Amino acid sequence: MEGDVRRVARLPSVIQLTRAMPLFFRHRLAQAGFWVLALIATLSLFGPWLFGNDAFAPDASRMYLPPSAEHLLGTDQLGRDLFLRVLEGGRVSLLTGLAATLLATLFGCFYGIVSGMASGWLDRILMGFLDALISIPVILLVIVSQAFGESSLLKVTLVIALASWMGTARMMRTECRTLMEADFIKAAIAGGASSIRLVFRHLLPNTLAPLVVVVTVGVGQSILLESTLSFLNLGVPATVPSWGNLLGNGMSSVLSGAWWMVLFPGLSIVLTVLAINLIGDGLRDTIDPKHRSQY
Amino acid sequence: MNTQPPLLSVSNLKSGYFTRHGTISAVDGVSFDLRHGHTIGIVGESGSGKSTLALSLLDLLERPGRVVEGEIRFAGKNLRALDEKEWRAVRGRQIGMIFQSPESSFNPLATLGQQMCEALMTHQGLSRASALEKAERALAMVGMPRPKEILKSHAFELSGGMCQRAALGLALSLNPALLLADEPTASLDVLAREEMIGIFKEMQKRLNLSMIIISHDVGMIGKLAERTLVMYAGKIVEAGPTGQVLGTPRHPYTRGLLACQPRLDLEPQPIPAMTGSPPPLDKQITGCRFAPRCRWAGSRCVNDEAFQLRPVLADHHVACVKSEGRDDVF
Numbered sequence: 001m002e003g004d005v006r007r008v009a010r011l012p013s014v015i016q017l018t019r020a021m022p023l024f025f026r027h028r029l030a031q032a033g034f035w036v037l038a039l040i041a042t043l044s045l046f047g048p049w050l051f052g053n054d055a056f057a058p059d060a061s062r063m064y065l066p067p068s069a070e071h072l073l074g075t076d077q078l079g080r081d082l083f084l085r086v087l088e089g090g091r092v093s094l095l096t097g098l099a100a101t102l103l104a105t106l107f108g109c110f111y112g113i114v115s116g117m118a119s120g121w122l123d124r125i126l127m128g129f130l131d132a133l134i135s136i137p138v139i140l141l142v143i144v145s146q147a148f149g150e151s152s153l154l155k156v157t158l159v160i161a162l163a164s165w166m167g168t169a170r171m172m173r174t175e176c177r178t179l180m181e182a183d184f185i186k187a188a189i190a191g192g193a194s195s196i197r198l199v200f201r202h203l204l205p206n207t208l209a210p211l212v213v214v215v216t217v218g219v220g221q222s223i224l225l226e227s228t229l230s231f232l233n234l235g236v237p238a239t240v241p242s243w244g245n246l247l248g249n250g251m252s253s254v255l256s257g258a259w260w261m262v263l264f265p266g267l268s269i270v271l272t273v274l275a276i277n278l279i280g281d282g283l284r285d286t287i288d289p290k291h292r293s294q295y
Numbered sequence: 296m297n298t299q300p301p302l303l304s305v306s307n308l309k310s311g312y313f314t315r316h317g318t319i320s321a322v323d324g325v326s327f328d329l330r331h332g333h334t335i336g337i338v339g340e341s342g343s344g345k346s347t348l349a350l351s352l353l354d355l356l357e358r359p360g361r362v363v364e365g366e367i368r369f370a371g372k373n374l375r376a377l378d379e380k381e382w383r384a385v386r387g388r389q390i391g392m393i394f395q396s397p398e399s400s401f402n403p404l405a406t407l408g409q410q411m412c413e414a415l416m417t418h419q420g421l422s423r424a425s426a427l428e429k430a431e432r433a434l435a436m437v438g439m440p441r442p443k444e445i446l447k448s449h450a451f452e453l454s455g456g457m458c459q460r461a462a463l464g465l466a467l468s469l470n471p472a473l474l475l476a477d478e479p480t481a482s483l484d485v486l487a488r489e490e491m492i493g494i495f496k497e498m499q500k501r502l503n504l505s506m507i508i509i510s511h512d513v514g515m516i517g518k519l520a521e522r523t524l525v526m527y528a529g530k531i532v533e534a535g536p537t538g539q540v541l542g543t544p545r546h547p548y549t550r551g552l553l554a555c556q557p558r559l560d561l562e563p564q565p566i567p568a569m570t571g572s573p574p575p576l577d578k579q580i581t582g583c584r585f586a587p588r589c590r591w592a593g594s595r596c597v598n599d600e601a602f603q604l605r606p607v608l609a610d611h612h613v614a615c616v617k618s619e620g621r622d623d624v625f
Contacts, residue, residue, distance in 0.1 A: 192387035
């Protein structure tokens, strides 16, 4: 009797996700993105153990060496190995991007769920405030943040999170609005469920699928933003080799012919963000049946 | 006569939806009493206000809907004076509710067992083990085969009929004094419907369960309810013992409603559907709200008193001018 499995219009998120996984790995672009990102992340995270920690050791005898067998990506103006510095930079950029997205997701979820559960005036105020925040340019936010203390990794992370939580909030609000209309939510309320229980038991698990997509793409955006800020010297401290810093640093050297100092950090950023976006697209295509015909 | 106060007493209940385009009075002055161990059936077509009435009883109306006035007394308490926290203790624990679409009234991500245990643990403070045991007994009580396995499955793995039984089991496991059932058989096939009616009947006997059943399934109401209320355009147009209301209906609307039930025991014939649709409820309507669709409507029907309930027999009230005094006017 329990074999009578019925198809329901809206599949539960976790099941959506588990069903999407095999499809995801048949999605060629997403698969490519996944392996590229896996390679970059592994190299960045374990680089110092694999290749020694010489990223910070200057050597006057090896300045501006072009890529060679000894120095895969060449050396910089202080004779430091660029390959090691790019790996080190990857660690900083990836972790900053992840941490900022995590913060943005937590806050965005909180804000969006509150707004989506409250109807009427509170929802209107929260969404109006969100609209106002979205219209503030990120660069203004960054310049204002310069007034508060020295630049540090923590500060950059906070600024990026502050600039990027709004999309998550809006998405969560929309999802919760839809879910609040669902019968099982009504049944839960009719059964005496408290708001806390509604959130953790019913709303959050059922918004997991779209959230995964938004978060994935968000990580890419955060890495890009971090690079931009560091390139403009508004990001992580100049002594920390993030990809943006390497890029900014290389800009002055490229005139003297050291093209590798710009090419490789830039390529790392492009490859990483592209890989993450491909994964995001793949997740969206495989989770949301409406997109499935596209590949 | 019965001197015990009624379990539920609703008087002059008004609920409306306050939209930008005006107020829609979906429930407009409804009063009735429900005695312990009795079942009331509420019938009426879509848009007559039955579901709004049910949701009002548990304060579950969502914005822009809201209960405007009236009194709901339940087991001596005035429900309209409760705050949100007190409501949570009433919902589920004292008044249970089951909904029209059984499959979607369970969280698709949790197993039935998880959801039943959670309700039992919060409402009755049971441990997980004893909650599980109680959930299993509740499912067995509503005639679920192999309850242990069912508890481990998700709602979408079960048929509609099984889900509705599970929903009933969940509601009854909390021992509510009153059960609201909003269209409990609307989405079930004929066999599952029969089964469900049987289970309801058994629960009435076994648990002395008090119920309010909202449905357009007149057949089910006829089998389960002691009293029947017929709603039209937010008001009760006929109220009385089920046998009288469904057997010898006095209100033209009740007649129309009964006439359009398909019958299997008669020669196949076209079903005499009622023409027109219920009036929009955002404007004041004077006189009888059914008059525009009523083939017996006359000059007296435009008076304001025309739509007031009036007794025709000891326990039988009808909101129609033609029902006064005489037995057979139509």
